[in-house]
Amino acid sequence: MPSLNQELRTRLCERKIIISCGTGGVGKTTVSAAIAIALASEGNRTGLITIDPAKRLATSLGLKDLSHRPQSINNTVEEATKSIQGFEWRGSLDAMMFDPKHTLDRFVRMTAGEEVLEELAANRLYQVISDSFSGAHDYLAMEMLYDLHSSNNYDVIVLDTPPARHVLDFLDAPKKIGAFLDDRIFQWFLVDPKNNGFFEKLRARSTKTALSALEKLTGKSVMADFTQLAPYLYKLKHDFMDRQDKIMQLLTSEKAGTLFVTSPGALGQHDFESFCTDAKHRGLDTIGLLINRSLQHLCDTPWENMSGKAAQEPDLSNAWQYYQAVDMLARQERHRIASLQIASLAIIPELAKDVHSIETLLMIGDCLGYYQE
Numbered sequence: 001m002p003s004l005n006q007e008l009r010t011r012l013c014e015r016k017i018i019i020s021c022g023t024g025g026v027g028k029t030t031v032s033a034a035i036a037i038a039l040a041s042e043g044n045r046t047g048l049i050t051i052d053p054a055k056r057l058a059t060s061l062g063l064k065d066l067s068h069r070p071q072s073i074n075n076t077v078e079e080a081t082k083s084i085q086g087f088e089w090r091g092s093l094d095a096m097m098f099d100p101k102h103t104l105d106r107f108v109r110m111t112a113g114e115e116v117l118e119e120l121a122a123n124r125l126y127q128v129i130s131d132s133f134s135g136a137h138d139y140l141a142m143e144m145l146y147d148l149h150s151s152n153n154y155d156v157i158v159l160d161t162p163p164a165r166h167v168l169d170f171l172d173a174p175k176k177i178g179a180f181l182d183d184r185i186f187q188w189f190l191v192d193p194k195n196n197g198f199f200e201k202l203r204a205r206s207t208k209t210a211l212s213a214l215e216k217l218t219g220k221s222v223m224a225d226f227t228q229l230a231p232y233l234y235k236l237k238h239d240f241m242d243r244q245d246k247i248m249q250l251l252t253s254e255k256a257g258t259l260f261v262t263s264p265g266a267l268g269q270h271d272f273e274s275f276c277t278d279a280k281h282r283g284l285d286t287i288g289l290l291i292n293r294s295l296q297h298l299c300d301t302p303w304e305n306m307s308g309k310a311a312q313e314p315d316l317s318n319a320w321q322y323y324q325a326v327d328m329l330a331r332q333e334r335h336r337i338a339s340l341q342i343a344s345l346a347i348i349p350e351l352a353k354d355v356h357s358i359e360t361l362l363m364i365g366d367c368l369g370y371y372q373e
């Protein structure tokens with residue numbers, strides 16, 4: 001079936017960072033893994049940051065546990081493909097499943113040092129803050145992307161994104177964290193220890209007074225935790241702001257691009273347009289549109305070919321209706337796709353089974369035009 005607009009593949013090749021975006025369940029994680037394998041097979045040193053993959057997919061990729069460390073999956077792919085004639089694995093692929101907790105620790109270690117991290121790890125308030133920070137998966141994924149990119153160990157990195165109500169919500173994460181650290185409660189405690197200004201002193205004194213009043217209400221140890229944490233939070237906030245600027249510079253540079261993944265059912269008339277507008281507004285480039293789980297190849301499929309699928313229906317008397325329903329959906333979809341005026345587009349068919357194995361990921365790559373020379 002015609003599945004690839006060559007433009008999309010060319011544009012994918014030009015990027016060092018590919019961010020797959022889309023609403024929940026459309027296949028972002030699957031497509032990210034398939035593209036990463038395809039790019040690695042072409043000779044690229046590839047990194048894949050994947051978020052909460054299905055357990056079976058993680059197992060097929062040979063990813064054993066959540067880890068902030070890149071895990072090489074070269075052996076797994078080579079093992080799975082050794083019987084495929086003509087398949088060459090020219091590059092390398094490191095993948096990691098996202099572990100938000102570790103990323104915050106790593107950030108603290110990097111900015112403040114190992115000793116500080118050890119000290120903070122024992123602080124109950126750090127644990128609380130680290131938990132709410134960990135909730136900001138989205139920001140930490142970008143943080144990890146930035147780290148990998150800066151390591152210069154990769155030619156290309158594919159970033160999967162978490163499900164979000166609005167597709168580009170993950171980009172707002174730094175602002176949310178900034179606002180969290182800017183919160184008035186924190187502001188009060190974020191006293192720069194090096195600043196000797198009059199107002200700082202006054203604030204420090206008032207803070208002490210406020211603390212002793214609060215201690216009466218909350219108990220001594222909690223406030224002690226807070227005072228221990230305050231100078232570190234101050235530094236963390238400044239380092240965070242600095243990093244945030246660098247990350248945004250990278251994401252909005254020509255090295256990076258977003259790929260909008262959708263399913264035919266989820267594809268509204270103007271969805272892709274509004275995605276592109278939103279992305280542009282945020283300074284991000286859009287690589288193209290990928291329609292996953294398409295049924296259009298089933299249009300005009302002769303009944304005898306369809307009846308095998310239809311026969312899987314428990315009530316065989318429904319088989320003919322099933323056939324007609326699929327045929328109708330496939331026609332509607334073909335009509336809708338034909339009316340799209342998009343230069344950079346790929347269509348991946350609904351595969352007969354869930355995409356959990358290397359073999360099925362290769363099939364998706366094949367639909368994208370890889371492995372064909």
Ligand SMILES: Nc1ncnc2c1ncn2[C@@H]1O[C@H](COP(=O)(O)OP(=O)(O)OP(=O)(O)O)[C@@H](O)[C@H]1O
Pocket residue numbers: 022023024025026027028029030031054161162163164292293294348349350351352353354355356
């Ligand atoms: N082309 C396809 N054919 C058949 N099944 C598919 C296809 N693409 C994805 N799937 C299946 O759809 C399910 C959802 O895919 P996936 O987890 O990649 O979506 P997602 O967009 O990452 O979801 P989430 O938003 O929850 O992270 C998985 O079970 C996957 O195996």
Ligand SMILES: [Mg+2]
Pocket residue numbers: 028029030051052053160161162163
């Ligand atoms: Mg996913």
